Amino acid sequence: MAVAIRVCSTLLVEDDRALGSGLRSDLVANGYAVDWALDGxxxxxxxxxxxxxxxxxxxxxxxxxxxEVLRDWRANGLHTQCSCSPPVMPGTSGLMDSRPALMTTLASRSMCRS
Structure with missing residues (x-):
């Protein structure tokens, strides 16, 4: 019996090329199909x-x-799950290490389960 594997299509939006490249690599390595955009x-x-x-x-x-892009999407009925990058740790003023935090966020929200 063949098992269908569903690939999660992900839009990565990050203008910092080094951070975006690392996030994209991590997402691809974890089985995500990634399109990457650099501006709004x-x-x-x-x-x-x-x-x-x-x-x-x-x-x-x-x-x-x-x-602003997110507000426009929501106003036009687009309700795709979004995660902000780099994520901010609640209760702190510092940014988390974005890559592990992002992977945890995507996995915990089950954004790509069929």
Whole structure:
């Protein structure tokens, strides 16, 4: 009996090339299919044009802020699960190490289960 394996389609939105490259590598290594956008204009189009299982969104993007893009998506009925990158640890002023935190967030939210 053949088992169908579902690949999670993920939109990664990160303008920092080093961070984005590392996040993309980690996601791919963990079985995610990843499209990567670097600015708010590109991601506004991709997120509304392509169906994604999960979106990893940098809130501070060039050309159009990530949170503004997210508000527009929600106003237009797009309700794909989003996780902000880099994530902020509640109760602290510092950023968490984004890569392990992101993988934990995606796994814990079961964003890509069929």
């Amino acid at each position: 204009i590109d991601v506004a189009f991709l997120g509304s044009d392509q169906p994604y299982d999960a979106i990893v969104l940098d809130p501070g993007l060039p050309k159009k802020p990530g949170l």
